[in-house]
Amino acid sequence: MVKTDKFKSKTQTPSLTNGDTKKKLTVSSDPGTTDPALMEFFKGELKDIYWAENHLVEVLPKMIEAATTDTLAKAISSHLKETLEHVSRIERVFDLLGEKHQAKKCDAMEGITKEGDGILEETEAGSSTRDVGIIMASQKVEHYEIATYGGLIQLANVLGLSEAVDLLSQTLLEEKRSDENLTAISVNDINYRASAE
Numbered sequence: 474m475v476k477t478d479k480f481k482s483k484t485q486t487p488s489l490t491n492g493d494t495k496k497k498l499t500v501s502s503d504p505g506t507t508d509p510a511l512m513e514f515f516k517g518e519l520k521d522i523y524w525a526e527n528h529l530v531e532v533l534p535k536m537i538e539a540a541t542t543d544t545l546a547k548a549i550s551s552h553l554k555e556t557l558e559h560v561s562r563i564e565r566v567f568d569l570l571g572e573k574h575q576a577k578k579c580d581a582m583e584g585i586t587k588e589g590d591g592i593l594e595e596t597e598a599g600s601s602t603r604d605v606g607i608i609m610a611s612q613k614v615e616h617y618e619i620a621t622y623g624g625l626i627q628l629a630n631v632l633g634l635s636e637a638v639d640l641l642s643q644t645l646l647e648e649k650r651s652d653e654n655l656t657a658i659s660v661n662d663i664n665y666r667a668s669a670e
């Protein structure tokens with residue numbers, strides 16, 4: 474996560490009128506604000522999700538391998554392909570900003586995926602209960618991503634970065650679809666089988 478203290482002072486501009494000491498955003502005429510602190514914050518969050526997506530590229534194969542049903546393994550495999558695209562979309566946003574492709578460790582995603590490892594240890598290989606656990610862990614991942622991309626899109630909008638909005642929106646849509654697909658697999662198939670085990 475981004476440390477906020479270093480951004481505080483940058484949002485303060487000297488007050489020249491009427492004793493108005495409130496924080497001011499430096500707003501360009503168009504498009505969007507050019508507030509440097511907000512832009513730094515956006516870049517920081519981008520580095521965070523860049524780490525998270527790269528981390529998922531490393532850990533998803535283990536989940537595919539561990540899944541009991543073909544349906545779940547295939548769903549995660551196809552999302553792994555999308556995840557590679559998520560990585561490259563973030564790189565395109567870095568390029569738009571003239572920034573290096575730099576990752577910053579995402580403690581939240583590390584924690585969520587550690588929890589996923591724990592589920593594999595606690596459930597039996599070949600059981601439907603394992604799939605239930607993998608689905609829960611995967612949906613926690615998707616929800617974190619959905620929250621992050623939702624926030625990044627809002628920020629990109631405010632900053633007037635329309636190409637970034639487009640790129641990040643494509644990814645957000647895929648995260649939402651993946652989440653819905655996992656729900657469908659769980660409702661239609663896995664939960665039923667696990668309850669019969």
Ligand code: FE
Nearest residue numbers: 526556559618
């Ligand atoms: Fe993703």
Ligand code: FE
Nearest residue numbers: 615618648651
């Ligand atoms: Fe995802």
